[in-house]
Amino acid sequence: MQDTTMDADVIVAGAGPTGLMLAGELRLGGAEVIVLDKLPEPTGQSRGLGFTARAMEVFDQRGLLPRFGQGESLEVSPVGHFGGVQFDFTALQGAHFGARGIPQSQTEAVLAAWATDLGADIRRGHEVLAVADGFLDGDHVEVTVGTPHGVRQLRAPYLVGCDGGKSTVRKLAGIDFPGTEATRAMFLADVTGLDLKPRYLGETLPNGMVMAAPLKEGVHRIIVCPHGAAARSAEDTVTFEEVAKAWEHITGEDISGGGAEWVSFFSDATRQAAEYRRGRVLLAGDAAHIHLPAGGQGLSTGVQDAANLGWKLAAVVTSRADQALLDTYHAERHPVGRRLLMNTRAQGMVFLGGDQAEPLRRIITELTGHETVRRHLAGIVSHLDIRYDGIDGSEPGDGGTPPHPLLGRRLGKTPLTGPDTQTDTFALLHAGHGVLLDLVGDPGLREAAAPWAGRVDVVTVTARTADRETLFAGADAVLVRPDGHVAWTGAGAVDGLGTALARWFGEPAGH
Numbered sequence: 001m002q003d004t005t006m007d008a009d010v011i012v013a014g015a016g017p018t019g020l021m022l023a024g025e026l027r028l029g030g031a032e033v034i035v036l037d038k039l040p041e042p043t044g045q046s047r048g049l050g051f052t053a054r055a056m057e058v059f060d061q062r063g064l065l066p067r068f069g070q071g072e073s074l075e076v077s078p079v080g081h082f083g084g085v086q087f088d089f090t091a092l093q094g095a096h097f098g099a100r101g102i103p104q105s106q107t108e109a110v111l112a113a114w115a116t117d118l119g120a121d122i123r124r125g126h127e128v129l130a131v132a133d134g135f136l137d138g139d140h141v142e143v144t145v146g147t148p149h150g151v152r153q154l155r156a157p158y159l160v161g162c163d164g165g166k167s168t169v170r171k172l173a174g175i176d177f178p179g180t181e182a183t184r185a186m187f188l189a190d191v192t193g194l195d196l197k198p199r200y201l202g203e204t205l206p207n208g209m210v211m212a213a214p215l216k217e218g219v220h221r222i223i224v225c226p227h228g229a230a231a232r233s234a235e236d237t238v239t240f241e242e243v244a245k246a247w248e249h250i251t252g253e254d255i256s257g258g259g260a261e262w263v264s265f266f267s268d269a270t271r272q273a274a275e276y277r278r279g280r281v282l283l284a285g286d287a288a289h290i291h292l293p294a295g296g297q298g299l300s301t302g303v304q305d306a307a308n309l310g311w312k313l314a315a316v317v318t319s320r321a322d323q324a325l326l327d328t329y330h331a332e333r334h335p336v337g338r339r340l341l342m343n344t345r346a347q348g349m350v351f352l353g354g355d356q357a358e359p360l361r362r363i364i365t366e367l368t369g370h371e372t373v374r375r376h377l378a379g380i381v382s383h384l385d386i387r388y389d390g391i392d393g394s395e396p397g398d399g400g401t402p403p404h405p406l407l408g409r410r411l412g413k414t415p416l417t418g419p420d421t422q423t424d425t426f427a428l429l430h431a432g433h434g435v436l437l438d439l440v441g442d443p444g445l446r447e448a449a450a451p452w453a454g455r456v457d458v459v460t461v462t463a464r465t466a467d468r469e470t471l472f473a474g475a476d477a478v479l480v481r482p483d484g485h486v487a488w489t490g491a492g493a494v495d496g497l498g499t500a501l502a503r504w505f506g507e508p509a510g511h
Helices: 017-028 053-061 104-117 168-172 240-251 297-317 324-352 354-367 371-382 443-452 465-469 497-505
Strands: 010-013 033-037 049-051 079-082 085-088 099-103 121-124 127-131 141-147 150-156 158-161 185-192 199-205 208-216 219-226 259-267 270-272 281-283 415-417 422-424 434-438 456-460 477-480 486-490
Touching: 010 017, 010 150, 017 033, 017 104, 017 297, 049 053, 049 297, 053 297, 079 199, 079 324, 079 371, 085 354, 085 371, 099 104, 099 208, 104 121, 127 168, 141 158, 158 168, 158 297, 168 281, 185 240, 208 240, 208 324, 219 240, 240 259, 270 324, 297 324, 324 354, 324 371, 434 443, 434 497, 443 456, 443 497, 477 497, 486 497
Parallel strands: 010 033, 010 158, 033 121, 158 281, 434 456
Antiparallel strands: 049 099, 079 085, 127 141, 141 150, 185 219, 185 259, 199 208, 208 219, 415 422, 434 477, 477 486
């Protein structure tokens, strides 16, 4: 319950996809949240155009896909690429190159409406100016905010920076942001009045790489990556004339007769926050990691950061769990961010390395002829391969019985039959609770989980025979966290279930 001396349980800086997703997750967990964004209105610009398969699953877990206006039939592409080397992602079950053609502005609008419907307080034109000392060892964070009505002070137990690569919150918290400097500049623009050949996955030419995709009638998104273009200062601006000149240099096509709704540039700078949590300040999304854009992975990783952090932070601020639960956020998501930076740097070398990278492109092209390689690369880019080690409290190399293959991994969308209706694993997660799947009708499971009622939903369901023999093989019960990752499996007994429930959902009622 919110302290009356506090303005909220959590203050979130940044109303992009990460901040808005986090706000919705916090509200599902019963936390009061204020979202601050320095812009008076959304820009309407859309650097991102879609999201990965795993981010699509996260939205589906909350019942959000219909809000995108296309139900569950969002356009996806089975063919994707790694560094421009194209291959079929369906080598990995459930994988695809993600939903495409969804402007980031639409994603933000969907998430803003969802968070607002749940009761989040979104305040635009509010800029974080300072964070008072004391967030490391005090019981709250005090934030100085510039508002349309002057400077104000806000207090909350926690502050989360979702305010982008130049994060003010990260800087004010003194969190290091090591990595590599930008080595090149690249352009993007939404151009009008042109008839462009689609280049959805990019085309590498002697003078650089270009991408093009239709957004709507008369508008194309283009990305232009000329070889040898020097890195630029963040304060620099770019004009359509400059973009058109670079496009012609690479493709030989003159697009100067068209126009642009907006133009911008980006770089290959690669950095990751040394800490995702410092005292009562946490980071998520681009505030925690920046990299070369590749396949919508930035937006998607931010959404997954929020899905991992939201239910944990809500449990802590509503006194259902100890602060130690928040340590698992860095432990789980920092390695994911590190791997993200590795894969995007590798893709940049292959895609943008020019003639020097041609031998590497040929080798990767040969390797993608092997199904094992295709499965591996598809898992990396789709984010479906993420597994949280130690989710059961064990350390690598502990020995003993090998863990169930599902443990630590996300549970994909799987049809289930309940006593009265058909459902699936994602529908059961819409409320943002943990879910204990009882696959054999064991009353002992319901009894064991009863002290966590309201935090964990116990459902007795039947899986398809094929799934019982493969996906759930060796498991009569599965504990799924609110973010869709499996925290415990059992076979004929409830051994370890109480420990897993306490680890992820706090002490049982009455303790």
